[in-house]
Amino acid sequence: MRRALIALVLAPLLVSGVFGIFALVALPFMLIISFAVGLPALLLMKRIQHLSWWTALLVGACCAFCFIMLNTLTPLTYGMPPNFDRMLDSNDVTFLGLGMLTAFVFWWMGIFRNAAFPFVDRRFPLTAV
Numbered sequence: 001m002r003r004a005l006i007a008l009v010l011a012p013l014l015v016s017g018v019f020g021i022f023a024l025v026a027l028p029f030m031l032i033i034s035f036a037v038g039l040p041a042l043l044l045m046k047r048i049q050h051l052s053w054w055t056a057l058l059v060g061a062c063c064a065f066c067f068i069m070l071n072t073l074t075p076l077t078y079g080m081p082p083n084f085d086r087m088l089d090s091n092d093v094t095f096l097g098l099g100m101l102t103a104f105v106f107w108w109m110g111i112f113r114n115a116a117f118p119f120v121d122r123r124f125p126l127t128a129v
Helices: 002-047 053-080 084-088 091-111
Strands: none
Touching: 002 053, 002 091, 053 091
16 A cells, blocks of 8 residues: 555656646645545545556546636635636646546556555556557
8 A cells, every 4th residue: 555655646746747847836736636636536446446547547537627626716715706717728638638647657656566456457458558
């Protein structure tokens, strides 16, 4: 389980490199959302023994959707109405893809071929290709 927790920190760190110097801004958000959404999902999926690569992608999409909602509701902190036009922004597709990429990197580093999860198939998932 220690390897999965380390991967939960390393996956956002590796994927945030896409942002370049702006990774210093993106990384804290990625870590907070990963621990707020990803850790409970990991514990739930471990309990029901259903840790596959595609469930990791779904959890990554949920994490990205949480960030998109946070981005949409940010004007509320300034006393302005929420800007729902931001939900239709082209950046949201990028955020969704990065969330799913982060989740797949996490699954690859922390779950795949990990002895703490004997119920996960040890062969490479050909459906991921």
